[in-house]
Amino acid sequence: MSLSTLTKDWEPMSYGFLDASAKREIRRKMLKAVAVPGCQMPYASREVPMARGWGTGGLQVSLTLINPKTTVKVIDQGADDSVNAASIRRFLSRVSGAPTTLDTLDADLIQSRHRIPEEKLREDQVLVLQVPNPEPLRPVQPNMSIARQMHADADYGRMWLQLYEQIVRSGRVMQGASYPSMVNGRHVMTPSPIPRWDVPKLHMAKHLTILSAGREKRIHAVPPYTRVEPLVFDDVPYKVEEHGDLTCFRSGAKGFFMNEIPQDDGSSTYEISDSEYGVKTIKQAEGTETAFGESWYQDGEMS
Template identity: 60%
Template structure:
């Protein structure tokens, strides 16, 4: 595992095969991420585990309980305090810093799967850096629907070479991988593939010169608990047909709420500011859908 992690960091975005072992957690429930976390954890580490942005989700709580039981390390819900964050499908809203490690759980590591289900052929396409089918599929989306239809798991090109699945993080989180201060390790236990985005590495979503990648619109959404805006929100359907919104990042929400109660908490700088601007200015291009 450790040998393969080093290879993964040396080959940004390239899927390194590894022998995933059976763990006392069901396959598909984060065994890949768990193996990475367990191979990294040292006595001074402090772990945060999140699922869909929440520390309190049962699966996150279960993995956290397991890691603490196996290693005896400290746990936290604060993204700033954590040295290692294992996450399913989200990146915290507060900017991660140098030295922090983000481990993302990956259900399907192969970004070419929708256009090439034969994994041996997909590997050849990566070897040739031949991503024509992927571009074609994006173009077809535009023709049929007038917009890119990919939801989460938006494919990205890493270090100008490998097409990579960023795991099913929302598009909102995709830019956070670009020229980040932290290292991101991605692991698929079931598919037995590991890959990485080192710090300060180019990560660009596939987009056309005239039709740009877009993050999920958070326009007009206000967290009903904290009043926060321009962060990724959960949409909560109400019995009367209305909807309310809640911050997806529960660790961040807790700190905002504690701050509002007058507690002393450190809230870090976020990737998106309160007006919705991403911190790497110019990375997200203006809206240019054909219509």
């Protein structure tokens, strides 16, 4: 044994920013998260050059998975061009040399804040979702030790009660985003604040989804072909947002999740939330040859 075998050559920076021990820890926790779908696994959550709560959890997972051949797409509420998405995408590519893309079809790794792209993800793609609050029980049980015990006991009675009270008070389930969902029939998870529109996309999906909360230091996963069932009562069916009939005012795309843009006269116009899908629709209308993947929703209906 000599000094040269015990040390590594000097590098200006660890590849992919995270040091090797941080990556190993996240790898171990990711394996456990996949082995127990929907169960929150604690991890250390290292410092990255970004404030906690801005996607540091997703970023650490992406930095662990990335290599120079991984094509990366980053979206923020469906948009590739928001400041958060553009900054994360540039950071990922700078520290790893990985190519970036805006097109869902070209991506190997998709890091997303609060949306799942409209085109179906393939078996070889990995979706990394940024999670602000990984604990679905927090509204009904703020003490996280007790919440952990409730998960251990599969004690989700209060969760159902919360949904019931919403229906009694308001006539419908008021949960708009991060709709609590039962994974593999055992653990209730938050699918991160994706709209209700996106939750069915996780059910028996072809792709692997990893959800990581950097500030809360927990990671959970939905493996491919895993049951993800939103909590609903038998007589009150699960409803997605009524966006099936809306048309994007810019691209003319119809039947997808839309951003509502309030107008001066009190009315609203709508713009497609998956920005690259909108761009592709415009390109096609202009006569450019454009490849579309099969979408989860067709004519506003989940297929």
